[in-house]
Amino acid sequence: MTAETLVNSKLVCVALNDKEQLATLEATFNEAPYKKPPTQPVLYYKPRNTWNRNGAEIEWAKDFDGSDVPAMAVGTSLGVVIGKETCRVSAEEALDYVGGYTIVSDFSLPEQNYYRPDIKGKCLDTTAPVGPEIVTADKITNPETLSVSISVNGEQKSVVELANMERSVAELISIISRIMTLQAGEIIAVGFAGNRVPVAKGDKVESSIEGIGTLSNTLGGA
Amino acid sequence: MTAETLVNSKLVCVALNDKEQLATLEATFNEAPYKKPPTQPVLYYKPRNTWNRNGAEIEWAKDFDGSDVPAMAVGTSLGVVIGKETCRVSAEEALDYVGGYTIVSDFSLPEQNYYRPDIKGKCLDTTAPVGPEIVTADKITNPETLSVSISVNGEQKSVVELANMERSVAELISIISRIMTLQAGEIIAVGFAGNRVPVAKGDKVESSIEGIGTLSNTLGGA
Numbered sequence: 001m002t003a004e005t006l007v008n009s010k011l012v013c014v015a016l017n018d019k020e021q022l023a024t025l026e027a028t029f030n031e032a033p034y035k036k037p038p039t040q041p042v043l044y045y046k047p048r049n050t051w052n053r054n055g056a057e058i059e060w061a062k063d064f065d066g067s068d069v070p071a072m073a074v075g076t077s078l079g080v081v082i083g084k085e086t087c088r089v090s091a092e093e094a095l096d097y098v099g100g101y102t103i104v105s106d107f108s109l110p111e112q113n114y115y116r117p118d119i120k121g122k123c124l125d126t127t128a129p130v131g132p133e134i135v136t137a138d139k140i141t142n143p144e145t146l147s148v149s150i151s152v153n154g155e156q157k158s159v160v161e162l163a164n165m166e167r168s169v170a171e172l173i174s175i176i177s178r179i180m181t182l183q184a185g186e187i188i189a190v191g192f193a194g195n196r197v198p199v200a201k202g203d204k205v206e207s208s209i210e211g212i213g214t215l216s217n218t219l220g221g222a
Numbered sequence: 223m224t225a226e227t228l229v230n231s232k233l234v235c236v237a238l239n240d241k242e243q244l245a246t247l248e249a250t251f252n253e254a255p256y257k258k259p260p261t262q263p264v265l266y267y268k269p270r271n272t273w274n275r276n277g278a279e280i281e282w283a284k285d286f287d288g289s290d291v292p293a294m295a296v297g298t299s300l301g302v303v304i305g306k307e308t309c310r311v312s313a314e315e316a317l318d319y320v321g322g323y324t325i326v327s328d329f330s331l332p333e334q335n336y337y338r339p340d341i342k343g344k345c346l347d348t349t350a351p352v353g354p355e356i357v358t359a360d361k362i363t364n365p366e367t368l369s370v371s372i373s374v375n376g377e378q379k380s381v382v383e384l385a386n387m388e389r390s391v392a393e394l395i396s397i398i399s400r401i402m403t404l405q406a407g408e409i410i411a412v413g414f415a416g417n418r419v420p421v422a423k424g425d426k427v428e429s430s431i432e433g434i435g436t437l438s439n440t441l442g443g444a
Contacts, residue, residue: 009270010271012269040342042341043341045267045269047402048405049232049403049404049405050402062400064400066310066400088288119264119266120262120401123402125402178286179342179346180269180271180272180345180346180347182271183271
């Protein structure tokens with residue numbers, strides 16, 4: 001566990017917020033047991049043992065028997081930092097509760113399916129770096145105009161326009177604040193590209209959002 | 223959110239650890255998409271906004287539109303308090319990492335199904351009281367000999383023998399410590415009865431474990 005972190009008490013991630021991914025999964029969602037696409041945002045937590053910072057090493061994950069896992073992948077999201085207690089706010093007023101923005105990467109095991117809560121793949125030690133800093137909210141007038149890019153060893157692997165999110169930052173804050181009260185300093189990772197980027201031991205991963213910065217981390221295990 | 227809490231940074235709950243419940247669900251598990259019962263413990267978190275203490279009011283939950291939810295239910299578990307950093311320990315040595323024991327109640331919306339991560343029903347503000355205190359580990363020689371009882375308004379509604387857990391406290395600590403590193407003060411709620419106890423506004427709920435104490439809370443909204 002890394003002591004220095006920009007996270008205060010909670011890091012909530014929104015899964016399945018990529019329009020393209022939802023379109024790809026539509027046939028699967030229409031099968032049993034759901035028989036329809038999710039009607040609410042699908043959330044998961046990155047717990048405290050996952051929190052990490054810019055520049056730090058990401059541990060290569062181990063399997064149950066202590067051997068190295070065969071594969072890991074990374075996704076990156078805009079991180080919305082809550083500025084004050086947020087409970088049951090409307091989408092129209094939601095952005096008033098944002099204190100700032102940052103970058104959240106989520107290193108995980110490749111996803112097996114979309115049914116079971118993927119606790120094992122999502123809560124690996126040191127796999128949620130946040131940073132490099134928090135940019136105050138007044139610097140970003142419309143978060144949906146931003147794009148998130150991921151490079152591995154200097155080669156660009158993924159670019160996602162936040163305009164392609166199924167739900168906007170304001171909508172997500174409104175919905176999540178009706179599920180749980182959010183406190184200042186808590187962070188919502190509002191959405192990742194459906195296609196995670198595969199990474200290998202020793203890879204250098206740089207995730208950038210214009211106006212916010214570049215979050216840079218190296219995979220361990222090499 | 224209640225400032226006073228016995229929880230330090232993480233409250234992990236184990237779902238589906240009741241042998242009787244697993245037997246009841248066997249037919250369901252054998253259908254699509256799983257086609258077999260869970261092979262690993264199913265975990266969920268109670269995040270910080272849920273943490274509460276003995277004697278405090280549990281807020282009656284509200285729906286998305288702000289109206290009161292029609293029904294809530296409670297389950298109670300032995301709470302295992304981690305005593306020191308715990309990473310990849312064997313079941314044989316796992317109890318050496320326990321600092322103490324307490325009681326964890328989980329007030330939630332009645333469960334709809336076992337497929338989707340039930341974030342909405344599990345992360346309601348103030349719904350995870352912990353207490354009344356932490357009893358040091360040396361006071362409890364074998365946690366599997368304990369039983370957990372729940373009374374509502376003085377009438378006993380549920381008694382569960384911890385001997386009926388699918389996985390023991392030691393097995394759970396061993397498995398979870400291979401998924402994520404646990405820190406001193408973090409709490410694992412090792413298992414709840416499959417049948418949650420329905421509660422109404424204004425109900426007084428008392429959960430007891432012999433040798434640990436009684437955790438007492440009242441539902442709000444009355």
